Amino acid sequence: MLQAIQFLLHRVSGNLNASLADIALNINSTNCSQPRPIHAAVTLFTFWVWTTRSPPGRSQRGVSARAATSKITSGVPSNRAVSRKGQFLLCWSDRTGSPQAFRLNLKSGEWTQVTEAESLDGSSLTLMPDEHSFCFFDGPSFKRVDFSKLREREIYRVPEGWQRCPGASVSDDGLYAVFAECQRDVSRLRLVTMVRGAAATLAESPWEMHDPMANPRRTQVLYRQANEALWLVNFDGQQNRRLKIAAGGLGPARPR
Secondary structure: OOOHHHHHHHHHHHOOOHHHHHHHHOOOOOOOOHHHHHHHHHHHHHHOOOOOOOOOOOOOOOOOOOOOOEEEEEOOOOOEEEOOOOOOOEEOOOOOOOEEEEEEEEOOOOOOEEEOOEEEEEEEEEEEOOEEEEEEEEOOEEEEEEOOOOOOEEEEOOOOOOOOEEEEEEEOOOEEEEEEEEEEOOEEEEEEEOOOOOOOEEEEEEEEOOEEEEOOOOOOEEEEEEEEEHHHHHEEOOEEEEEOOOOOOOOOOOOO
């Protein structure tokens, strides 16, 4: 496993200046299910990707030799960032001067910028099930981009007067996106179709909803009431209920 981590770090940053002890502090920062060699490296490597400079001799568009911040998308545990065969991962970086999404080839270490966003929310980056495209929030605009032509398509825009709450995800079949919006003292859970961008409100509450995730096996959405409670609601808005969980702090959760 150590060799896999060192190889990945070498490919990404061109050096091994990062302390493996420091990286290991983030071992519990993600909850993604990937094939073991890649999962081991990516888990330790999640959140803070130690990329301070481009690999020697590699030409990259708009990349300077300054220190940069790069992160794998891990805002919601269900958001996919790594391809099934471990060939590439989707991450974001400010190495060009502003936060942008990049496709990182895990074999060659090559970075390819795949967005020209004005206000990228890196935590919303999600690799679609077909692995030919990805989606993300650029300010109030929810967009989908094909890797082949890097052509953006706006699927949905948060209405004026509303703000998006933390967290956004896409269902495992790639048909729906779920996120929450808030306005003054009310928030609402939204279900948006990826094809037409049609939006439906599944639930409303007087508190801010966080990190909604579609159930991979049922037409349900799990969402959070801060760190106080978990709620579950059907796609048709029925049976919106608070789940009974053990007393204590509320950690990461994912529907099964």
